[in-house]
Amino acid sequence: MKNSTLLFFCLCCFLLTKGENGDDLWLRYPPVADKMLQASYRYHVSALMVPSSDATLNIARQELLNGLSRLLQTQVPATATLRQDETVIAGTAQQCPLIAQANIAGLLKAAGNEGFMIVPKILQGKRCLLISGNTSIGVLYGVFHFLRLLQTAQPIPVQPIISAPKIQLRMLDHWDNLNRTVERGYAGFSIWNWHTLPTYIDQRYIDYARANASIGINGTVLTNVNANATVLTPAYLEKVKALADVFRPYGIRVYLTARFSAPMEIGGLATADPLNDSVRGWWKEKIKEIYSYIPDFGGFLVKANSEGQPGPQDYHRTHADGANMLADAIAPYKGIVIWRAFVYSHDNPIDRHKQAYDDFVPLDGQFRPNVLLQVKNGAIDFMPREPFHPLFGAMPKTPLMMEFQLTQEYLGQGTSLVFLAPLFKETLESDTYSKGAGSTVAKVIDGSVDQHMLSGMAGVANIGNDINWCGHPFAQANWYALGRLAWDHTLSSEQIAEEWLRMTFSNELTFLKSATRLMLESRDIIVQYSNPIGLHHIMGTGHHYGPAPWVNNQHRPEWNPVYYHKADSTGIGFDRTATGSNALAQYQPAVRRQWEDIHTCDEKYLLWFHHVQWRFRMKSGRNLWEELCYQYYTGADRVTGMQHTWESLRPFVDPQRFAQVTMLLKIQQQEATWWRNACLLYFRTFSHMPLPADYTPPDKTLEYYKQLQFPFAPGN
Ligand code: BDP
Numbered sequence: 001m002k003n004s005t006l007l008f009f010c011l012c013c014f015l016l017t018k019g020e021n022g023d024d025l026w027l028r029y030p031p032v033a034d035k036m037l038q039a040s041y042r043y044h045v046s047a048l049m050v051p052s053s054d055a056t057l058n059i060a061r062q063e064l065l066n067g068l069s070r071l072l073q074t075q076v077p078a079t080a081t082l083r084q085d086e087t088v089i090a091g092t093a094q095q096c097p098l099i100a101q102a103n104i105a106g107l108l109k110a111a112g113n114e115g116f117m118i119v120p121k122i123l124q125g126k127r128c129l130l131i132s133g134n135t136s137i138g139v140l141y142g143v144f145h146f147l148r149l150l151q152t153a154q155p156i157p158v159q160p161i162i163s164a165p166k167i168q169l170r171m172l173d174h175w176d177n178l179n180r181t182v183e184r185g186y187a188g189f190s191i192w193n194w195h196t197l198p199t200y201i202d203q204r205y206i207d208y209a210r211a212n213a214s215i216g217i218n219g220t221v222l223t224n225v226n227a228n229a230t231v232l233t234p235a236y237l238e239k240v241k242a243l244a245d246v247f248r249p250y251g252i253r254v255y256l257t258a259r260f261s262a263p264m265e266i267g268g269l270a271t272a273d274p275l276n277d278s279v280r281g282w283w284k285e286k287i288k289e290i291y292s293y294i295p296d297f298g299g300f301l302v303k304a305n306s307e308g309q310p311g312p313q314d315y316h317r318t319h320a321d322g323a324n325m326l327a328d329a330i331a332p333y334k335g336i337v338i339w340r341a342f343v344y345s346h347d348n349p350i351d352r353h354k355q356a357y358d359d360f361v362p363l364d365g366q367f368r369p370n371v372l373l374q375v376k377n378g379a380i381d382f383m384p385r386e387p388f389h390p391l392f393g394a395m396p397k398t399p400l401m402m403e404f405q406l407t408q409e410y411l412g413q414g415t416s417l418v419f420l421a422p423l424f425k426e427t428l429e430s431d432t433y434s435k436g437a438g439s440t441v442a443k444v445i446d447g448s449v450d451q452h453m454l455s456g457m458a459g460v461a462n463i464g465n466d467i468n469w470c471g472h473p474f475a476q477a478n479w480y481a482l483g484r485l486a487w488d489h490t491l492s493s494e495q496i497a498e499e500w501l502r503m504t505f506s507n508e509l510t511f512l513k514s515a516t517r518l519m520l521e522s523r524d525i526i527v528q529y530s531n532p533i534g535l536h537h538i539m540g541t542g543h544h545y546g547p548a549p550w551v552n553n554q555h556r557p558e559w560n561p562v563y564y565h566k567a568d569s570t571g572i573g574f575d576r577t578a579t580g581s582n583a584l585a586q587y588q589p590a591v592r593r594q595w596e597d598i599h600t601c602d603e604k605y606l607l608w609f610h611h612v613q614w615r616f617r618m619k620s621g622r623n624l625w626e627e628l629c630y631q632y633y634t635g636a637d638r639v640t641g642m643q644h645t646w647e648s649l650r651p652f653v654d655p656q657r658f659a660q661v662t663m664l665l666k667i668q669q670q671e672a673t674w675w676r677n678a679c680l681l682y683f684r685t686f687s688h689m690p691l692p693a694d695y696t697p698p699d700k701t702l703e704y705y706k707q708l709q710f711p712f713a714p715g716n
Contacts, residue, residue, distance in 0.1 A: 019656025022468025025211050025476055026151075026503035029070035033507060034153055042072050044129065044156045046086040047079045053095040055249035056136035059210075060090055060143045067147040082124055088146075089123075090131040090139050098123050099132050107162055108134055114218070114251070115164025116142030118157050129156070137218075137251035144214040152502040163488070166446045169336075169372070169401065169456030170486035171219035171255070172212070172479075173301060174463070178231060183224050184407045184544075184715040186414030187464030187471035192222060198242030205243060208463070209250035215483025220247065221255040221458070225303035225340065229262035232286060241293040253298035255338070258326065260302065261310035262286070273315035274325035283329045291333045299335035300326055301374070306343040319343075319359065320366040327368035336454065338401060339367075341375045341391055346556040351574075351581035352563075353379045357390050365397035372401040372456050377427040379583070380564075382460075383536040384411050384527045387595070387605055388427050390586035392441045393434025393449070401456035402427075402445045406478045407715070408462065409544055411526055414471040414714065415667040417642065418526050419519035421481040421493035428489050433588040442489040457486040472664055473657050476504065477519065493520055511652035518645050525642065527604075529635025529672040530679075533628065534573065534608035537564040538679065543713035546671065547678040550706060565607070567686040571614050571624065573607030584609060614687045625687040632676040633695050639665070639672040678705035 020028070032038040045068060050061035061078065068076045079087065082098060093100040093108070107117050116133040131142040145163065149156070175183040176190035191204050212220070222240065223231050230236055244254040263269040263282040273279055290297050304311025304322055312322030323339040330337060344355040356379065367373070373395065378386025382405040392400060404424055411418045428442035432449075439449045447455040459482035462470045470476045477500045484496050497519040501512055530547070531538065538549035538561040552562040566574055576583040577596050584592045595601045598610045603619060606612060618627040643665045650658055677698035680691065682705075691697055 019654045021656060022473050022476065022660075025469060026480055026500055027067075027211065027214060028503065029067050029147075029151070031073045032071050032150065032153070037150075037153055037155070038072055041068075041150055041156055042074055044086050045072070045076055045088050046084055047077050047088070049079050049082065049087055049089045049091075049096075049098075051080075051091050051095045053091065054136050056140050056251070057091060057095065059213075059249055060136070060140045063140075063143055063147065063210075064088070064090065067150075071147070071150050082126055082128070085127045086129075087126065088129045088131065090143055092132060092134060092136065092139060095136070096132075098128075099130055102130060104130065104132065107160060108132065110162050110164060111138055112164045114138050114141065114216075115162065116145060117160055117162045118142055118146055119160040120158060137213075140213055140251065141216055148214075148499070148503070152499055153507045165216055165487045166489055167455045167457050167486045168447075169219050169298075169454070169458075170217050170483060171221065171456060171458040172217060172406075172461040172463070172482070173221045173225070173403070173458045174461045175224045175226075175407070176222065176461075177224050178228050178236070182407075182464055182715065183226060184405075184409045184460070185462075185464050186407060186714050187462060187469060187475070188466040189464060191463060191465050192243070194236070194239055197239035201242065201246060204465070205246045209247045209252055211469075211479075212252055212483065213250040215480055216487040217483045218251050219253050219255055219298050219458075220461075221257060221301045221338075223257045225257050225301060226307070226309060227257035227259035227303070229259040229265040231256055232258070232262055232290070233266055234289070237290060237293045244294045244297070248296065253296055254294060255298040255301055256290075258300040258302050259310065260304045260312070260314075260322065271315070272310060274312050274317050274321045275315070280325055280329065283326060287329045287333065287335070291335075297333070297335060299330055299337055299370075301338040301340070302326065303340045303342065305345070306340065318363060318366075320363045323371045324366075324368045327371045331368065331370050334370075336370045336372060337368075338372050338374045338456070338458075340403070341373050341389075341400075342381070342403070344558060346558070349557075351576065351583050352558040353576060353583040354581065354586060357394065357586045360391060361394050363398075364395040367398050370454070372399045372454055374401045374403045374456070374458060376403045376405075377424070380536055382410055384523070384531045385423070385426075385534070385604060386536065387608060388430040388432070388441050390583070392430075392444045393432030393439055393588065394586070396434065396450040399447060399450075399452040399454040399456075400445055401458060402441075404457070404459045404482060406459040406462040406475075406482055408475070408478075409715070410539060411523070412530075412668060412671065413545060414475070415664055415671065416522075416526060417472065417474045417518070417661065417665060417668060418478075418522045419474065419481070419493070419497060420478045420523060421485065421496050422520060422523045424481065424485055425493050428485070431591070433590040437590070446489065457482070457489075473504075473660055474519070474522075476500075505657075506652045508652050511649055514645050515649060518642055521638070522642070525635055525638045526672075527635075528631050529639065530675045532631035532635065533603055533624075534605045535565055535679075536608060537561055540710065540713075543710050543716040545710050545713045546708070547675045547705070549679055549682050550702075565683075566611055567683055569686055569688070571612045571616070572628075572683065572686065573611045574609070575611040576609045580611065614689065625683075625689045626692055628683060628687075629680060629692055629695060632680055636669075636672040636676045639669045643669060674705070678702070681705065 116138045133139045180190040261272045267282045305313040327337045341356045344352045375391045379389045443449045480500045497516045540548040549561045554560045614625045616624040681702040
């Protein structure tokens with residue numbers, strides 16, 4: 001064996017036995033395993049030229065130097081003048097005269113404000129690779145893309161690559177409280193250490209910004225939608241400013257949640273009525289103050305008149321009155337207001353599914369141009385599977401922003417391997433038919449269906465202070481997927497999974513084949529063993545951990561699982577057709593037709609839209625009860641399959657992350673069995689039919705499952 005080969009072999013062995021803690025996310029930059037590829041990049045990247053024009057370009061240079069030296073295992077020299085062939089030049093045309101001479105203005109047009117291009121060019125007789133954009137942040141995105149090519153074992157580009165984001169605001173919404181607890185957080189405490197800010201800048205803040213920039217995320221809402229007005233006081237604004245200063249060179253703007261009653265709580269006013277002059281004046285002054293700290297402050301995210309939060313309806317004003325009051329005050333600074341459509345009220349007897357639509361559709365056209373309406377992917381609440389929210393396509397005069405949830409509140413929380421890109425894609429690719437066939441949710445939110453200038457996609461962050469950021473090693477993939485899809489919603493789940501796996505684990509094809517399948521199937525599997533055939537909202541009260549379909553004692557009717565499954569001696573499911581709540585009427589006729597007939601309705605939504613008799617014949621030939629048993633048993637069995645798949649991947653994964661995922665899959669298998677047993681034992685009390693003989697019966701009683709308590713479950 002040659003010395004260099006031996007060295008490389010030892011390094012690989014070392015990396016595999018050393019273990020990794022996941023702190024590096026998808027930016028690990030291990031030595032490129034494919035020696036031919038490494039040699040090719042080494043040849044084509046002989047020098048780096050990145051002007052020191054601003055902080056963002058300095059980050060770009062540092063990222064290239066660091067990334068390339070680790071991936072290529074050689075120091076690529078930085079240069080200020082073009083001396084040799086195969087120089088990589090990064091910068092905008094303004095920053096870099098050579099790029100200005102390169103005749104690429106036409107290409108750059110397509111890159112827009114934040115996009116980039118990577119293009120091979122001969123400059124002054126030398127072969128160069130240009131990474132450029134119209135702004136420094138575009139260049140930084142291009143640099144991360146270039147490194148991603150190498151990380152994912154793609155050849156060095158010989159044709160121009162041009163890429164621009166399809167969505168303007170690509171955001172993380174942190175549900176982080178000022179006391180560092182995280183609502184629905186399963187990865188430890190908040191990464192924002194408010195106590196030591198503004199003076200202590202944790203390296204994590206910088207790493208956070210870098211990771212987000214690497215996937216194009218350009219906005220972060222620091223605080224919980226169930227907001228605390230204290231964050232708007234000067235002492236906290238100092239802290240917010242410190243974070244904004246860290247994030248700025250990475251292209252990330254800071255947003256805050258605005259508690260609607262803040263004028264009363266911290267302003268001493270007697271009202272928060274949005275039409276009251278003192279209230280309007282208070283917000284104007286507050287916003288002026290915020291911008292004095294943070295000149296590029298992004299704006300506010302507001303949860304109002306929802307789940308007990310204050311809002312304009314407390315003063316008999318509309319959501320538009322509330323949003324516009326803030327929008328007017330923030331408009332002079334080019335800030336925006338993101339108003340949430342997640343509203344439902346306990347004194348409204350109407351199907352919860354219908355309430356947001358009823359509240360907001362009449363307001364279409366009444367919002368100021370700097371207001372975006374943030375809509376959850378489905379009408380109930382981030383369920384494991386929901387049909388798309390009927391608001392998409394129903395408010396053509398208002399830009400609607402997508403709200404996905406990365407933190408897996410209803411999808412196994414911190415213990416389950418669930419890759420969410422298939423869930424996101426399922427919603428994005430749903431056709432609203434609002435402007436005829438092809439008006440997909442993706443095209444509604446990217447603004448192309450209704451010609452909106454503002455567009456946005458947010459993910460409720462799954463980040464905490466756990467060493468690997470997200471708790472479950474695979475949960476990092478959901479953060480990654482959000483960024484990639486907000487940039488380009490046409491990417492497939494498979495592409496995203498593979499990209500992430502290559503960067504996070506290995507480029508080995510045998511590994512990728514199984515691990516990609518593992519990820520792609522994972523969401524279907526959890527639906528199958530927890531909420532099959534359109535069941536929803538049957539989880540434990542408060543903490544939402546595990547099954548509790550029997551709960552019927554909550555004072556708000558729509559907080560009870562029985563409200564949603566409606567199981568009785570005749571059947572199970574929520575009739576949302578014309579004979580029931582008629583929520584289906586909120587969809588376009590073409591959509592309605594897909595779901596309104598019990599015989600043709602896609603079975604994955606059957607119990608979402610229909611109350612179905614226990615003996616109803618399913619497409620499989622089984623009756624509904626047998627089908628329910630089949631789904632629950634198959635889902636739980638498939639988790640055992642996931643365990644086997646993971647076991648087969650042992651040779652490709654470092655011991656630390658391998659053991660972590662192994663243990664977590666064991667928990668997931670126990671949870672799957674728990675869901676299956678608890679739900680079937682309970683629903684059997686209505687169906688009065690036995691479990692099909694070939695299934696092993698549950699070894700515990702329904703009473704056992706009912707008495708389980710989780711007083712300290714996380715995220716609650
Ligand atoms: C629900 C969560 C709750 C959030 C709410 C929201 O259980 O903690 O406050 O959504 O989105 O899913 O406002």
